[in-house]
Amino acid sequence: MNLELTDEQIALRDAARGTLSRFDSVAAAREALETPGALPDIWPAAVDAGWPGLVVAERHGGIELGVFEAMLVAEELGRTLASVPFIGLVPAAALLSAADHDAAGPTAEGETRPVYLPACPPSPRLDDGVWTVDGLDGERIPAPVVDRSGSDVTVTGTVAWVPDAPGADLLVVVATDDGRPTALVVDASADGVTVTSETRYDATRSMANITLDGAAAVVLDCSEEEIAGAWHTAQALLAAEGVGTVDRALELAGAYAKERYTFGRAIGSYQAIKHELVEVLRRLQNARALLVNVGWAAGASPDDLPMAASAARYSAGHALDFAARSLINVHGGIGATWEHDAPLYFRRAQLSRRLVGGLGLAGDRLADECLARARRTAPRPEPAAVR
Template sequence: MNLELTDEQQALREAATGALSRVADYEVLRDALEGAARPENWGLVAEQGWAGLLVSEANGGAELSLFDAMLLLIEAGKLLVSHELLGHLPATTLLDAASYPGTADYAEGTKRAAFLAARPPGDVETAWTVEARSGSARAAAPTLNADGTVSGEVAWVVDAPGADLLVGVAVDGSGTAKTVAIETGASGVSIEGPVLRYDSSRLLGNVSLSNAPATVLEGADPARAWYVAQALLAAESYGAVETALTVSVEYAKERYTFGRPIGSYQAMKHGLVEILRQRENAYAVMLYAGWSYEDKPEEFALAASAARTAAGHALDYAARQQIATHGGIGATWEHDAPLFFRRSQLSRRLLGGIGDSTDRVAGELLAA
């Protein structure tokens, strides 16, 4: 396992930083929370060729590694940029695995897919489940009817509004999970959204399916796509941690109280060092997740879940410490810290939440 980035990965990261910085704007995010239009950056994604990062060259994609995609999400997380890749990239791995007709359109970005994320069975919950609209209990995954249509509801679907295709799990009459693709313009498909919750950079929608025509994707592993989404969300969270740490350290050096920079006080040092410790821990398990995706797939579920847990906790702590470091102004709209706090609180709840990923790690380790 090589811990150093290749020249190509360095170039990808630098190009992503340059492109994303052109559209990053915290004021736009603030305005969206007040009712203005949320930022739309899919045109940039298509222009940069990011839509096909995880699609094979045979199907029109770039055929890069999962870790390459994670590097891109790190840069997006640093700037809180809206990008619609968290829903699109896991979906395209399923389209690519099944050689779905028209996959090249999704790889090129002329069309956009969204992942109907369903949590695979585990040691606690033995059924496929999806997000419910409310409450702590998860809902049953959609049903694949005998006539090939799909019925059910999936709430809080990342990047569903505006998508051309929904890709996810439907359980047939025998209880077997099937990967299905459903065109959003088909009969029986309803998407409520965009739904705003906490973070205005995040595109969410509630999907309802009533006898919606679907295509079964043979050869596609929906559990693998679930963990791809976990790894990507971990990477995006890690990027936000980096910014929170950088901004907090710089402020601690220049803000003086009682004639000393606040960073010289032990309590402040401990808080900032704890962000650093959690950031480094998250990066280590992210490397593990990116490596295991191709080189040791039997460990990918554990690695991706561990990365999601570590990065989620790191961002939650970093966002809170960023506010504490900046004092009173850190909790007001005069500063960007509340935007990072909002990102942390929504991210830690999406895709089963970090509680679920922690349970998954515990289950994997106990089973071993």
């Protein structure tokens, strides 16, 4: 048993931290609120660092690492609030690579940038076979639908709030083809494709609403498990990104709690503050342990991936919420103003929890996985207690 990071993983994480340290993303995030689009272009550095090819097979020129390694990079992005297409990129690159699609190579090189349109596989509890995507108004709507009636394969449907979609070259769409899930590639500039860039509350998060109206598509040769895996990968990346943000928020709050005095004592000496920060730490450590669970499942136990990814997203998302509010609370009123960076973390937390299904769907998914397992297996006998 060994769950410590390997030397290679540590090197990858440190390199990512080094790359991102060249951009003052937090300061840029503040500026972007006033001047939309004022964010630095981190993409060339990301390409240099090899992130587009992180999960692409070596035969396509990628580095062929796993989801866990991508999560290590996502954690660094979260720590710095850096705005770079990654969460939408990795699952798309993984599907292109798995399908041996022509775009896999250019993707690994950073020449072509694909984006994944997240589609949630059916709940094992309801087992109704329905794949859903995020709707504009918060409703879950059916995934796009494939039409094979013409000479070309086309796809029609809407997917809202797709992270990293603006500026992407290719759309990796999950659609249903006569009820069965299918992954397809659509050119972002094809007829019938509308990509409407949107910003909501967090200026560092690039998103688009996408409408496909009979857009020409190429079917990817992916298994249903790989298609479902893309959803769980996106959940895991959001979780990892959140963990990085929590870590940084705790550093900031802890430093202030040691130096700010009230009633003659540093505020960190009061149980109310101290215990709240310990609660952030507790949630951080739990969320990080769940990232390890995802890494293990992705590598060694794919059946456990849906549960692991849902648990990580759920736990990390709530940890981020708690940490962002806590950062403000510890700072008192000033934490709720732009005199401090706390509002940036708060805005990040607010939008993140509503993306790609949201935390509620992740929680329901986690519960459904537990229930479905319990309903499949005979009840376990009462285990021996430690006495």
